[in-house]
Amino acid sequence: MRPPLPEGIAAADFSRALDELAGVVGKTWVFVDELPLSTYRDAYSPLADGTLLPSAAVAPESVEQVQRILAIANSFRLPIWTIGTGRNFAYGGPAPRKSGYLVLDLKRMNRIIEVNEKYGYALVEPGVSYMQLYRHLQRIGSKLWIDPAAPAWGGVMGNALEHGAGYTPYGDHFIMQCGMEVVLADGQVVRTGQGGISNSKHWQISKHGLGPQFDGMFTQSNFGVVTKLGIWLMPEPPGYKPFMITFPREEDLEQIFEITRPLKVNQVIPNAAVAVDLLWEASAKTTRRHYYDGKGPLPPSIRTKIAADLNLGMWNYYGALYGPPPMIENNWKLIEEAFSNIPGAKFHFARENDPAWDYRVKLMRGEPNMTEFSIMNWIGGGGHVNFSPISAPDGAEALAQYNLIKKRCHEFGFDYIGEFLVGWRDMHHILMIMYNRADETMRKSAHDLFSLLVDEAAAAGFGEYRTHLAFMDQIAGTYRHNDGALWDLHHRLKDALDPNGILSPGKQGIWPKSARP
Template sequence: MKSQSPPPSLDARYSGISPRLVKIAQNAKDKLYSNKTVPESVPRRHGVRLPPDTTGEAFDEAIKALRKALGEDNVVLNDKPLVDGWYLEHPNTHDAFHLVDQEDLVSSATAYPASTADVQAVVKWANEHGIPIYPISMGRNVGYGGTAPRVPGSVVVDLGKRMNKIINIDAENASCVVEPGVSYFALYDEIQRRNLPFWIDCPDLGGGSVLGNAIDRGVGYTPMGDHFGAHCGMEVVLPTGELLRTGMGALPGKDGADNPTWQSFPAAYGPYSDGIFSQSNFGIVCQMGFHLMHETGHQSYMLTFPRDEDFPDIVEIIRPLAQKGILGNIPQLRHVVQELNVTGHPKSHWYSGPGPVPRDVIRKHASQMPCGDCAWVFYGTQYGDETAIKTQLDVIKSAFSAINGFKFFLPLDVPPDHYLNDRALVCSGVPVLRELEWLNWKPNSAHLFFSPITPTRGRDAQIVHDINVRLHAKYGIDLFPTLCIAGREMHYITNIIYDRSSDEEKRRVNALMTELIAETAREGYGEYRTHLLYADQVARTYNWNDNALMRFNETIKDALDPNGILAPGRNGIWPKKYRGKGWELLAGDDRIHKAIGGGTIAPSRATKAKL
């Protein structure tokens, strides 16, 4: 395995890796690159992708004006080779995990503001020149579209590079205020540097933006796993350039200082407006407050269950344990096939035949692993003092004993490199990199997520699981389900892994994703988050009362963004400038299928005329 160039360190770059993880990051990068069969980049077929309805001359004049506002070096044209990179060295020009042609969902340029005032200047510039902008925090929204703008030719506004300050950590209030470029790695390291008794709550990977993940309603695994629910206060630039502070921040502080209650109480007086800035294109969040968790005792553990058909019974047992608060965190329930792919070994290590890995092959390999020959693996963590944790675990083991053959493991029961030890870190607020390992499953690996919500009931979970099993088999794709389970709902997250160099494979993935969305929606289950190419299809499944929710969102969008410049199409919300003119990608539209082979998702003149 050839050693690649060292990954960036957090000491040198805001988006880098914590020094404690440099060796692990180097190994992860080396593994991933050893599984590549395509060059790092190929010559581009086209030059700069212009924004819609913009001439080259008008674009050049606009870029000249933007450089004057931000500085010459802080506006960069997207005219160089497109490099997919990897997690810690990802592009901000396109989706590193491109499903369609690499040159389709690309920006025209990238702008790097350094302050809220700079963001306001960019927004006013976009209104003046009629050019769409697409803000990103750090661009690590991998599996959901990365940094790609929904409208090709948009100017990406990269907030992370120059807006990456931890503005405040209030030890008395157990809260913090951060800018978009602050990663989980950075926030964790700063808390450790100050020797403060706090935990952060991080998702599976720690390189993403704390702010960005929260406004996309991402989840973690401690008792504060609802990241948007843990936020308190925002500073937002509206699509006209006006500045807004939400919650108690709307009340001026004494002598021009910030209100001292801003990070203490999330609402203000009147309507609670924060929610409209999550998963939307109604504003650019430039600062955000968060509550922190006090450190506490904890114990992670693993349960295994022997039969595939145990699935609904496991869910039924989890529900009352979660509702009563006995389960200490947001646990994961994973199919045993995930024990294979999280080792970092490629699929060929386990199986060299055609199609998905057969169940008997999975069983054979699992029997040689710490989990043993099982079907489902449950990862949980309990919190409190030693006595409380023992009592909780006794209750949990008693409840799961109803499933014949279940087994219980502590971290000391498995090897140091087993996944359980990484879960123990994540569930105690320590960001890690382990989830990168499953990207080695395929050469040139990429992935997207299918993420519906179901009630925490066995019959509902089984319906969604059965749809996944049937459709993954239909399209010959390995099924990797992870369920993040709370007392009343579950995130059923399917990780669809594909070779980004194979057009044939990507077409199967697209067909699978399209059918999964449609079939689960017919049963009454919708996604909580999706890849940008499927945002329109998912948004249209929430169509109760003649699409009342979408009509409401469009009303807000048109009021706040009359010129339609801010992230048009993000999460399926289109401004009137684009609406109904062929930009929407709905079920039955074959543009994604065609764009995989070098076409475009942008509407043609014929499409616009027909609509």
Template structure:
């Protein structure tokens, strides 16, 4: 019997529930001992493991097994926490929102149900990773590209449901979703939108169906367990040109962002255009200890040496062009003219031997890899949580966010490691707060400063688009217009669909009635 029990449940009652779970999925796929459950902890948490220790984990293999698990959970009032591959590190990984939940591990549901080469889509289950889908396309010689997040081991379905983004022209993952199958808390199975029509011929081609479009309700919500998802894939283009532009001055961020915006709005640059700060770029190739033995952030002299040694800038812009070669050449002349006006611009279309260039060039053509995880080597025993506010793609907003975060974290002894990614009309700012996970004091400082920059950013109108388990309530509380009208609406929907409050309680700060106090 595990040391952690679901809230309000006795050891005897939980033992009976575990027996029910074993009957539902088989004894082999119910994990309740300490050793097995250690793989469901968050290795990057700034808080103690006790804050997010599951009581058990259950790994179903089918919709029918999920329905059987839900029946047991409803009977005993056990909160479930669904994860797909459990690789959402920096945001919680496989750990549940609170201790005592049972993790619903969907990694065994890993079928690629369909790939349609003619119409450019795939239908996948939760356990399908970017690597899985990429290999399938290659093995079957299908001329389609995936759009992947930086770590290729993540779930295609899971990243999309968490509003993740990538680096090809199909980088807005939720925009590329079309149709899903969902199991509700009461066990009802729903095919959404056009898929609700029996024998539908366009269920992965037309997103909206008839009536209200409800697919978005099942993203970042826990309102249902998504067991199948349609996702559009990019036809392989006849030409591809990745490029990098470096800028030596920190102050270039403003003019660079201003130059990028019209290129993005007019689709001259069609993919996720990314401005990467010096240390993010450097940390894929070197460690901090190789350049600096002191404590705190790197001094300016060391930063200059890094730039010279690695031939990189204070800011490093990545994007790509796609299509017939003549079209690429015309677009390239426009890009060079626009970005060349920013002080100090240096252009590259190839950088042999540069690890950072190689992994970025792969991401922008949909080749999954794990290179970005080498950033954890920047410091010994590195871990990270990510702060991800949204803004308009303006130079003023970029500079304001950059200094809001950089000045605060450097004052607390941390390095600023971040990037700005411009999507269709928004700007993601991804700040990676890297800390020593073996140092309790540093973990505590990281936790404190993270909470402070959440509050500071919200006060200036910058809200996060996703966050770590520990900060979900704080983030939700910042969306407080009209006396938290949005949260109250979310709560009403949750109570209607899940009156027992068993489905991912507290996901993104939305709690069921029985746990709100």
């Protein structure tokens, strides 16, 4: 199959553009054939095959090459889709928002520019993965931890830019980010904060320069191409105590978060407190078909059997304590006492032959790994998409949201597979809708379920904080305070910073003027 052309670009012009791009990066790094281009599709997409295919891809190795690529894109009005390491699974992977975009793949820009042991930070390029940074720190004997997302191949920069969360006390990557270099659509290179001072030694130390703080504006954004990002790293603490608590009943969720809230707001639990449902946990160890070959959600009796077989709860709660052992023991007493009030709560500090426990223990101490990805085997066929509403660490609210979402999942024939994470004040709920992509009806149901959930969540006052390409416009449309004033502002800035609309058009529902209704 021939790759699609960018909308409104004649084949001859596109061909000329590709020649010019090859002039910048060399022919090797302009991808136009089916095989290399196939790596830029979303293998898990809730959309039908053949949608969201790039026209070509280009992989620069330097900021200067990025600048020259943007100049070419401006002259041809080429829509560009920027990716870092290109993971972003469940949210669209490396695929562009529309077919025909040119993928700007920054994977070759994967230098770890600085690790500062003294102040605890790293400065990285877009292509640096968690595993790469972790191995680098190991190699140089660093005592700094990273805070990886669950899959080790994720990008340090990409995850922070997309407001991702991790599992150590440095889990809010947006808060822990400090200093950026951004190439604007017209090629101008801007450094934020103290980076505005030539040769500043404080760019990754202070979030502040004089004037507005711009880093946030370039997150989940299509206002520029971020080429360097600073991130604070946590010093290895003198002690570490991971724990798991299993709860026997679904409705325990309410009490779990009533207990969690004060423990989090008071920082007794310093990292993300996570309540994971039975099936998410089971997926690291077994498959659905091992227990059941029917269609539709698993019957309660099977769920009970899985929980018993695998020594899991209907909710499985993870957290960890960090610091000198006496402090850990002091805080642990508070936690134990509080959760002992839930009948049937069981406390775990070690679990044999439990890959789910093993990888959570690693994640909470900053060791990236790939175990969670085995969730893909749960039903097979690889499809999954994450529905991620923000809510509050409130028991009744969490339970109501869970019940609403579970009911809809079951109506559409899906299991509920999800987790709740509590950060500084916020709660992220992540529902993983899993489907066999080979089953067209199932894929379509997953899509329709997601779309329904977006509207129902919005009606109840919940907004999503991140989403798959297919739902960006719909979710943007739910942010309709004051007639959608926030997106009007996005669009005004988009027009000012990228008048030709070349940078990731449509990302997060932000479109250039020419593509807006």
